[in-house]
Amino acid sequence: MKLLKTLAAAAVIASPALAQTPGVTDDEIKIGGAHDLSGIFAPFSVPGVSAVKAYFDKVNAEGGVHGRKLTYIVEDHGYQVPKAVQAANKLVNRDQVFAMLLSLGTPHNLAMFQLMEPQGVPNVSPLTAARQMVEPFESWKFAGTSSYYDATRVAIEYMSENEGTEKVCIMSLPTDFGKEIEGGVKDLVENGVVELGVESGHKPDESDFTGALGKVKESGCDTTALALGIGQTINVIATAHKLGMDDMKFYLSSAGFHTVVAKGLAQQGVMDGVYAGAGWQDLEARAGEPAVAEWIANYKEATGTDFPGTGALLGRSAAQVMVEGLKAAGPDLTREGFIEAMETLDFQDPISGNHVDFSAEDHVGADEIFVSRIENGSWVLVETVE
Structure with missing residues (x-):
């Protein structure tokens, strides 16, 4: 805590009111990201970083944004x-x-906020769907999709109504x-939708x-x-099946809604019984759509990824x-102008399969919730809640 206060104080000193907009020159805009490139959520961060860089490379090859790369x-x-705090200190100060952009982790973003808030550094589409990414409301916070909490409530209520879920x-x-x-689960318990069973906490490096x-x-x-982490999620479900718990259904938040999970479980012989709620649609299921197919081909070419x-x-x-x-912010770029411009965005994202729109009162980009389940090694959409 003492370190955070010291770094936050340094952040204030480092940003005099009349200084040039940080990270912006006549020919460049610097964007930062703090990621898990080597831990339990690397399957999100590693390809996520590659995709951002590939997108930026394409934009830069076409002249950048208002002449800036x-x-x-x-x-x-x-x-x-x-x-994460050390990373934020380096990137911000x-x-x-x-x-x-796209910084991963709920507690990690929350810790970094203490360095970002004094300077009003915009935080865009973090790789976490925690409500705290926009609550309490701050002008510089912009979340990408609906929250873990809301998606959990919607998905487990769907499971209760359609899949026989009674006790969680x-x-x-x-x-x-x-x-x-x-x-999200306990809210459903309080409303009488499901019963609550045992709860257990697990360390990020736990494997048994x-x-x-x-x-x-x-x-x-x-x-x-x-x-849990991606590897842990696969481990838990595969272990449950080895223990004969074949009738057990599993719910994953958007943090587990990943192609790697579906494919990893299939390799372990688990082909069904796994559900997830997320703010985007699975990519594999829509690979035949023209816009999706074009992006997949371009990404493969740019990164060499299968x-x-x-x-x-x-x-x-x-x-x-x-x-x-x-x-939308225009050539005279400031953080304040960027925030105002973000609040005007309204477009359909054909790759994520959701609708993105922000306003001065709403800093969550895509509000839909997509409930999916695993069938034979792939995610299949079963319900959409607008």
Whole structure:
């Protein structure tokens, strides 16, 4: 906490009112991102960063935005909050980026906010769907999609009405991210939609879930809500099947709604019983749509990747939001002008399959919630809530 206060004070000193707009020169705009390139959510960050850079490269090759090229400066925090604070300090105070884009992690963004808020550094489309990305409301906060909390409520209510979910257990990381999923489940419990079973907290590096699953089975839950890392999610579900818990349904938040999860579970012989709620549609299911097919081909060519996947989808969409906001802000770029311009954006994103619109009162870009389930190694859309 003492470190955060010291760095926040430094941030104020580093931004005199009459100074040139940080991160902006006649020919460049510097954008920052703090990512998990080496930890449990690397399957989101690594392709996400590649997609942002590929999108920016294309924009730069076409002349940039109002004659300025876009530079994406990335720091790895490995899903560790102290490293996220160090990354933000470097990006905001040393690199003096204009804005932050796609930074991953709920507690990580919350910690970085203490350095960003004094300078009003815009935070655009973070790789977390926690409500705190826009609550309490601050002009510089812009979330990409609907929240973990709302998606959890919608998806589990769907499971209750259509898939026989009656009692829900929770296995989660003991973080603000985990609390969002817990909150969505417990709200449904309070409203009498489902019953609550056993809850268990797990460390980011935990890999043995046999004991926790035993308690889930003993509690009589028919559904388990997970708020864990990508590898942990696959591990838990595969272990449950090895333990004979074949009838157990699993709910994943958007943090588990990933191509890697569907394919990883298929390799373990798990072909169904897994559901997710998210603010975007799965990419693989729409690969035949012209706009999606074109982007997939361009991404493969730019990065050498076989298939973009979920992290890349989110990176591309975040980059589009940033570029559209910069275009709308005009050539005389300031943070205040950018924020006002962002509040005018209104467009359909064909890659994420959602509708993006901001206003002065609403800083959540896409409000739809898409409920999907795994069928034979792929995500299949089962319900859309506008």
